[in-house]
Amino acid sequence: MRLKAVIACAALVGLANPALARMEKTTVHSVAVEGNLEGNSADRTVYVFLPDSYDKSKTRRYPVVYFLHGYNSTADQYVERNDFDAALKASGTEAIIVVPDSMTKWGGSMYSNSPTVGNFEDFIAQDLVTWTDKHFRTIPSRDARGLSGHSMGGYGTLKLGMKRADVFGALYAMNPCCQIPRPASSADPKYEGWSVDQALTADWMSRGNFAVATAWSPNPAKPPFYADLGTSGGKVNDLVIAKWAANSPVAMASQYLPSLRRMSGIAIDTGDTDFVRADDELIHETLARFGIAHDWEIYVGDHGNRVKERFRTHVLPFFTKHLKGSTR
Known part of the structure; x- marks a missing residue:
């Protein structure tokens, strides 16, 4: 079934603007996220960006680059900031x-499976990939699937890349967080006495501790945080x-x-x-x-000021080189 583009301005200008016409926004239901104890919705917003040739070459199939957003942000915010359609063009x-x-x-799934948060690893590697292959003309094989992301999304890229190498064939992690095993000093006793409302109004670093705990040390028998x-x-x-340390890519690498x-x-x-x-x-x-062969770069910049530029100049060219079917 054909998806509907739901961008308001696209409805006004129709197909006159090819950049807008190539972006589709929809909702994908994830069985993997259903039933989580936090009440996170199993209906997830998903953006899809299609290359110019997609509607011209009706029989051609395409590789797919999956991009994972960072902590304390949404897909909406990353799409607004980073102009993926313009970068693709x-x-x-x-x-x-x-x-x-x-x-x-709590601001992010850590792209992990958890009965408290929901199985977001499975959402990405199973539900989303299956949905994409069903609704678009993809090349449905690992050597035509790339995974990328920024910050928490960079963490998810490396973690899922290790655990789901049967699904993804190339990885680009931008400014990935959470590589070092989380130290004992990050476990602050004050959080034991907090209410849910108190935690929800805390600073983003404090909320990050709850995101980590609910993703990596869930405990269904321990309300109200279930962690x-x-x-x-x-x-x-x-x-x-x-348990927290075991979720560090540095700790995981030797096993994968x-x-x-x-x-x-x-x-x-x-x-x-x-x-x-x-x-x-x-x-x-x-x-x-x-x-393990890999490209590595320290560039002039901070955690987020060059994501938009580098997605166009580094990430997409990387996948053009490494994914099956990505060249004209």
Whole structure:
């Protein structure tokens, strides 16, 4: 069934503006997210960007680049900031771009499976990929699927790339967060006494602790957060800290070397003044230590000021090189 473009201005100008006509916004129902304890919706906003040739070459099939947004943001915000349709047109990349929304109660799913948050890893790697292959003329194979993302989305790119190498064939992580195992010092006893309302109105870093806990140490028997928060009775819970550390790509890498070696390409970048630079340098060093080929760059910039530019000048050309069917 054909999707409807729901951009208001596109309704006014029709097909006169090809950039707008090539963007479609819809809702995808995820069975994987159903029934989560936080009440996060299983109906997820998804943007799809089609190359200029899509409606001209009716029999041609295309590779797909899936882009994962960062923490405390939505797909709407990333689409507004980063002009994906213009980037696709300017780069000449012959691929479909899919941008799903993974915003949750605490600001982000960490692209992980959790009974508390919902199974967002499965949403991306199963539900969304299946839906995209059904509704668009894709090349339905891993060597024609790329995964990219920024910040939390960069984290998700590396994590899902390791765990779902049967689905994705190339990875580009932009300023990925959360590479270093989360330290015990991040488990603050004060959170034990907080109410849900108090936590929801806290600063984004504090809310990030709840996002991490609900994604990586869920506990359905422990309302109201349905998670182990890192401390118990004011003392650090070593088991919880171990669970958090186990979700670090630096800790995961040695267990997924065959998956990483299957990739046709891996790229990681970070800004020279980025607050996650140390994380990113460590995952680069870890991959290098195990002989995993990858592109690595520290560029002049911070955590987010060059995402729009670099998606056009680096990310899309990377996938043109590494994905099957991405050239004219």
